[in-house]
Amino acid sequence: MTEHEQMQEQIRAGLLEGLIQTVIQVFETMAWSRITYQGEQPRKHFVLASQTCGLIGIRGARDGLVGVALDRHLGLEIVSRITGLPVPNIELEDLADGIAELANMICGGMKAKAGIHGLDLTPPLAVIGQDATVHWKTAHPVRELTFMLDRDIIRVLVSI
């Protein structure tokens, strides 16, 4: 492994560790939800197939993508907990903004925890839909990190 490759591997490992810590922190502090990390698995493709997804691109010292995916009912519950709005009062715009902001805080925290200079995040993108499957081409291998909130699964796809 060359020195450059070693440095890139260190950056990647730091970002992954920061990502796991931040996902837990964001759900706990903003949504009063205790989630547990279940582990990671390699994935062939970066596919967000849940009903509510937030996505952020990473540019600079390391390029990549991070996506957060959860079922609609859980997305509504989390946005409700963050904003204080009752679930029936949450409109589509509230849900989309809430999921986008969730992804934004997770990636911002990941970047800060990893302590890597020269990383820029793209504005967050939310995808909300019953039958949406969103597929991105990525430059790096894809991993799926799984978290549990009670019986619900939160999937974080990462390619960095």
Place this chain on the structure above:
Amino acid sequence: MIKLLTIDDSRTIRRVISGIGAMLGFEVLEAENGAEGLAVLGEHVHEIGLVLLDWNMPGMNGLEVLKSAKANPRIRHIPVMMVTTEGERDYIIQAIQAGAVHYQTKPFSQEEMATRILEAMGMGGA
């Protein structure tokens, strides 16, 4: 009644801050971008006790809004606290040098934000 102004492109964050502000007994004004925020500041200059300002927004970013506010003699006295996902030291230094009185990273708990708001307004405990 003293008012707070939250300038953030995320309605989620504006709503969270409005809830915390209301809990503390403040009325909270909202703006979804820098230009709108500066306009609200100019309009309510004698009522606003603190501005909570996001960094990454479309159009003017938070640092540009902060610099613009501090360059305006009418509103430069109003304290500004940055509320942002940008937690790197360089960002914090830039904000403080530009005149921010406090810097709060997202995510934050309600208690943490409430404490920061009171501190930034000089109303914190001993």
